[in-house]
Amino acid sequence: MSDIEVTSVCEEGYTTESEIDGEWQLVVDALSEDGPSPNQVLAANYASCYIPALRVAADKNGYDDIGRVEVEVEADLDEDDDLEAISFTVKTETAFGDDGQDIVELGEEICHVHSALTESLHADITLEDDAL
Known part of the structure; x- marks a missing residue:
């Protein structure tokens, strides 16, 4: 099975x-x-996978409750409607300071969708600490 x-x-x-x-x-x-559309589902699925991965990454770096996490996804299509670029703006209640980049990268490693996509489609991630 x-x-x-x-x-x-x-x-x-x-x-x-x-x-x-x-x-x-x-x-x-x-x-x-x-x-x-399939591309819209993929973009939403990628963000839905990355959020819990980010939470696990934050926990592994000593942040046990990071509060609200919001991901704004932007995806670009080529002339054949194939995905050619994805970017995330990740907003969190918690400010990670100097730990932010390490947490973002560990979240990428943990995220199963990130691992499944070709490197050219990995999200370009910006982290902000202003989740509402």
Whole structure:
């Protein structure tokens, strides 16, 4: 048995409904009419993976409760609508000072989506300590 099992079905058009591990439903639409596009889902998934990775990295550096974390994602597409660049602005309640860059880099190492993407698509991450 696999660690992750997904069944994706497209009855017609460009909308795909996926069932993930028999428990979760996800609708993705290549045209962004009935749901987010695959690229939008990837951008959101990357940020959703990076946030807990950042929390673990912060904890490993002595910050046990960093409060609110917000990631603003910007992604650029080429003329074929393929992702060519991703950047994150990460805002946290906690100010990390001199530890910030080490925490960002450890978060990258921990993030499974970051590890799965080609290096040319790794997010360019800016850390700010002004989460609301």
